[in-house]
Amino acid sequence: MPKQTNAYKYSFIVAIGGLIFGLDAALISGTINFITKEFALSDIQLGTAVSAPALGVLLALPFAGYACDKFGRKKTLIIVAFLYLFSAIFSALAPNYFTLVAARFIGGLAFSSISLASMYIGEIAPPKLRGKLVSMTQINIVIGLSAAYFINYLILDWSTATSGWAVDYGLTTNVWRWMLGSEIIPALIWFLLLFTIPESPSWYLLKNRKEEATKVLTNLMPLTEIPKYVNENLERIHSKTKELSIVEQLKGVFTKRMRVILIIATTIAIAQQATGINAILFYAPTVFEQLGLGTDAAFAQAIWIGLVSIVFTILAILLVDRLGRRPMIIAGMLWIVASLVLCWYGFSLAEYSLTPEALIALKDVPNIEQLNNLVGVVYDSDLAFKNALAENLGEATARDYAGVFLEKCTTLNATLILVGLLSFIGAFHFSVGPLMWVLFSEIFPVSIRGIAIPFFTIITSLTNWLVQQFFPWQLNNMGVGAIFLFYASIVAIGLIILSIYLKETKGLTIEEIQKTLQGNK
Template structure:
């Protein structure tokens, strides 16, 4: 029956998008460990950035491979492989013994980040038009849930490590805090791997491979009936014919390379413009840099480490709630209005954060020196007494010269807490609303659009190509963020992200088209037709 088939589609979508949960968990768990890793392995700011961005660099390698695998073996098989990679990466990261082994483990986990593009590809192919936007958006919802869960877990583990409780000492949480944070990922990654064996193969992919009878079996299970009763053989046959005609009209089959070459032909110019625009805009504002370093970023506000980890939870909560709102409105308001409004809000929030950091001052008063007595060589700060710094860069430089780099980093959070005069509430609200705006708009919109505009015969090559663009921009943003904070300062870093956001706004406003509630076959015909006319 229609209701049963709808429930089956929902179940399949939930299972597939659990990869988004693992992704969100992976992103946020590492955010709590970077400062611990810097101390344990003696990392530079650049090396700290490499650890955080290692998974993004791994994704750059994985996406072309995922393209080939999903084309030859199918979307389901590719998803199973990336789930297995998540498990191996989580175990290896937890027991890493050096910078090199941890980087390798994180890089391996990045190979699994292709699950995001694979999930949107798969769900776009098995979902009814009226459910497609919501179901593809489940990916982003699960990312939000993963982020929220990880920020909460990091805070709980940190609180336990600092509590002196017997259980924390006996389990080694106080000595191996970052290992416990990364080890959490092992359990959900294993569960996801097992559940993926319960979903069917994509009916559209099966028809693309001329496996008609297998495709019909899948359609009988997932295709909703127009009458609300048991799906009929006539309805299934009609859908098969419709998909086959769509595949024939696409006219391209072959390797991922041949698919990419086709993408750059005049007939697909509009698809290329939309894909590149949304792929660049999604990451150009540094969203993943902020997510990966949320606790470290909030420590810059002078609120202390515990409060910084607690504030990161608000980022996760805003991410989750905003994605739920997007799920409710994406098929009502449409893709373009949400995308344009979302990035406009993101630009405003980045501007607010830049202003907040640029207006901050830092003064080591006599009272502050008294409160900093737990620093072994606090007397080295005496020459800086009552001197006001108007730049976080100059202040941190002075601290390093006075205390040495390792000591300055170790006690940076405490020193900022006692010396910073900064509007922390303004910046905190700016960051939270920025993340919320992203998760309401660009986060889910990209995967929905790509699942709709890319022809079936090109998806295994083209969707990973667009995902590759986002991964490349994200990797550079994550890698450079600690260096930017150190050399340019937080105010200038957010100002740069804001300028990039304006570029993203222009690209989206010029190139996006509306696709809500349209069958994929109709969308493909319109876009390819538009490209031919041009």
């Protein structure tokens, strides 16, 4: 087998962590209505259950950098895989709300797999393949997302069975548990596969284990390129990998020479999640319910998110080393802003009205007669309509039947908004989605990379947590259209900053990137 294929093989195995991440992230989207009813959750409690992994990763990331440098990339990844497995099992078995939050929080400790995968792949990949191989993690994330939406749809469909295996195995009464439990088998497979990868040569050199580093690098390159590549990389890495304490590495991030890199990394870390991508991904059926599609159709439409994600992530991977990082990020963020504004515009034209026909169709809603006074009243926002329902039916009933009311009472251009949503998904996965991790694997000096990548991943994870935690609250206090405009505004600010500071890194070595971004300071 050609030696270069080992780089693909090891990168693929490590990138499976992205698939597990995608499953873990999106499976919760199908459980929202079920856990809300079963545990009688408020908006904030629901946001806490969904965002618990994002909070967990905030705790894990500082230790992830330490563990990577202390114990090695491989051992740390194995620990992460075990945490995914543990979380999947106990999330599915959770007897109450607090246990569910705790189990998902533990799973969040494993979300550092994304930054760790980028670090590992960036260290074993030849420069010409680095962009494609690092982006492999992102394609696996979107495959995991797509699989999660499809699994949720199948389980929801099977749960309607009145006989057969679905009843025998409790699927009809434990829908959300089956959804969360579907992660167990792939998490176990990834855990076992990680035992077959080598340790990162950069880590070996960091620990002054030159012979082992040489052996790994030799196994990654074509025979004709081995002498030059190994000698150059051993000299480069050895000169840069003086082992620094965590404090020293962290101080290195904030030096004057790192100013431009700090601005780029901070901006893209915030902007990537401030797009609201995980509000859409983690609450997909809920978002589609706002279009008046109904619950079953919302689950089916959510599958389109996964499919669009896969197509545009593949395009990004194929083009990243041809078009370059800067043009794809700048153009992609402009595309994101335009898509979010289109969604806002579509919702701004919506009207909500309870007609006599809708009232008859909603006869199974408890105390529906209390809405007689709303018949014929036209509301120009989902927020005003939901507030009127809550005032007349009570918050619990209005929340439990929100999808039904939106389906029967909404008049809007669903096609326009759907195009905007899918355009946003495509833009994200063509630009800042995968390319943030490519930049993170390239722009930091080797001597501080072990702490720099986790540090900036903390920033993006904190933004992610805020988006997930408060989306249910925003939905019921700002309205869905205003949320999209809010996201667009933040991304626009990030776009302006990156257009000024971001330089092209395509095809450059780590040293050349440092010279480009640090200048002569």
